[in-house]
Amino acid sequence: MQRVIILGSTGSIGTQALDVIKANPTRFDVVGLSAGRNRDLLDEQAAEFQVENTALGADEAEQLVRDVDADVVLNGITGSVGLGPTLAALKAGRTLALANKESLIVGGDLVKSLAAPGQIVPVDSEHSAIAQALRSGTQAEVRRLVLTASGGPFRGRSRDQLTQVTPAEALAHPTWAMGMVVTTNSATLVNKGLEVIEAHLLFDVEYDRIDVVVHPQSIVHSMVEFIDGSTIAQASPPDMRLPISLGLDWPHRVGAVGKPLDWTTAQSWTFEPLDEGAFPAVQLAKLVGRAGGTYPAVFNAANEQAVAAFHAGRIGFLDIVDTVQRVVESHELDGQLSLESLAAAETWARAAADRLIAG
Numbered sequence: 001m002q003r004v005i006i007l008g009s010t011g012s013i014g015t016q017a018l019d020v021i022k023a024n025p026t027r028f029d030v031v032g033l034s035a036g037r038n039r040d041l042l043d044e045q046a047a048e049f050q051v052e053n054t055a056l057g058a059d060e061a062e063q064l065v066r067d068v069d070a071d072v073v074l075n076g077i078t079g080s081v082g083l084g085p086t087l088a089a090l091k092a093g094r095t096l097a098l099a100n101k102e103s104l105i106v107g108g109d110l111v112k113s114l115a116a117p118g119q120i121v122p123v124d125s126e127h128s129a130i131a132q133a134l135r136s137g138t139q140a141e142v143r144r145l146v147l148t149a150s151g152g153p154f155r156g157r158s159r160d161q162l163t164q165v166t167p168a169e170a171l172a173h174p175t176w177a178m179g180m181v182v183t184t185n186s187a188t189l190v191n192k193g194l195e196v197i198e199a200h201l202l203f204d205v206e207y208d209r210i211d212v213v214v215h216p217q218s219i220v221h222s223m224v225e226f227i228d229g230s231t232i233a234q235a236s237p238p239d240m241r242l243p244i245s246l247g248l249d250w251p252h253r254v255g256a257v258g259k260p261l262d263w264t265t266a267q268s269w270t271f272e273p274l275d276e277g278a279f280p281a282v283q284l285a286k287l288v289g290r291a292g293g294t295y296p297a298v299f300n301a302a303n304e305q306a307v308a309a310f311h312a313g314r315i316g317f318l319d320i321v322d323t324v325q326r327v328v329e330s331h332e333l334d335g336q337l338s339l340e341s342l343a344a345a346e347t348w349a350r351a352a353a354d355r356l357i358a359g
């Protein structure tokens with residue numbers, strides 16, 4: 001029986017994790033739940049799953065992780081505020097099923113240095129796919145990682161055609177139902193940029209050996225190319241319950257989590273290059289990842305501010321990545337990476353982004 005703490009239990013990842021657990025009551029036991037503000041749903045979930053330990057907000061989530069004995073902590077919080085709980089889970093020696101990619105990207109080597117081999121299990125669909133494909137060969141046999149991107153709701157549009165798009169249009173993801181921030185990041189391709197950095201940190205592969213290809217159907221969730229020319233891909237209909245279930249009991253599979261592919265009807269899987277002119281976020285993220293230090297934290301913090309401003313009607317769609325780029329360009333590394341320098345860089349980046357947004 002896996003004892004599971006779910007952070008962000010009221011969100012898209014959290015509720016789908018509870019679906020998996022509900023369907024497998026002899027395999028998983030929920031021992032802790034946390035939300036941001038949604039106390040009503042949190043209480044409902046605690047009652048249904050008979051959970052005594054709950055938390056509201058990131059500080060309480062961190063405390064919950066320290067206080068409650070568990071085998072696995074699923075971090076499904078959104079945003080870099082998930083860093084504290086990620087660090088707490090690693091320090092407590094728990095397996096960290098990581099959906100909250102921001103905490104790894106922002107914390108970088110600080111997070112990696114705390115993690116024992118295999119202690120972080122990726123839940124992000126692309127990274128779960130890569131972790132599954134990597135079982136086919138050794139690290140030395142890996143030539144490149146290929147992350148698939150749906151392309152988001154604006155795939156195929158030119159930069160000019162993106163000037164007037166609305167928040168509602170940005171939230172109409174073609175293949176996945178997810179929270180507001182990650183859905184917006186899919187539309188700008190910032191999500192794929194973050195995922196390139198995430199892949200570099202998780203799998204120790206250099207940036208020039210990590211590619212992105214647009215695959216609008218979101219059936220192939222990512223691929224590993226090996227030195228003999230073989231490419232191993234993981235494919236399934238888009239359903240986060242599959243990577244979540246693997247995260248909860250890695251490396252074991254949970255039966256009947258999602259529907260398999262249907263080979264009795266005709267289907268087409270297509271792949272196309274990313275239009276980097278219309279969607280420059282992946283290139284920018286690679287620069288940021290290579291720069292390292294506090295740059296990824298600055299990239300993410302500026303993006304979080306810009307996404308909020310876009311949804312508040314204060315800036316346009318293209319201003320999101322433009323703002324992130326301008327903040328990144330004006331950032332200067334200041335000393336060694338530490339929790340203090342990270343916090344200072346994030347505060348600086350949020351203020352810098354806010355000034356650009358206001359101006």
Ligand SMILES: NC(=O)C1=CN([C@@H]2O[C@H](COP(=O)(O)OP(=O)(O)OC[C@H]3O[C@@H](n4cnc5c(N)ncnc54)[C@H](OP(=O)(O)O)[C@@H]3O)[C@@H](O)[C@H]2O)C=CC1
Nearest residue numbers: 008010011012013036037038057058077078099100178179
């Ligand atoms: N949804 C998906 O399919 C995928 C998501 N991810 C990643 O997983 C993470 C979660 O995404 P998703 O579930 O879509 O997001 P949601 O917005 O749906 O859910 C976010 C969760 O985090 C909680 N939360 C928000 N702010 C805080 C805070 N300050 N302190 C503590 N908890 C907080 C929310 O609580 P409340 O409800 O009370 O606001 C909610 O439970 C993100 O990092 C995302 O990139 C990765 C791959 C796929």
Ligand SMILES: CC(=O)[C@@H](O)[C@H](O)COP(=O)(O)O
Nearest residue numbers: 124125149150151152186191
């Ligand atoms: C389901 C998942 O992992 C998301 O992070 C997904 O990657 C979003 O899709 P795109 O960013 O490819 O549009």
Ligand SMILES: [Mn+2]
Nearest residue numbers: 124125126195
């Ligand atoms: Mn993803």
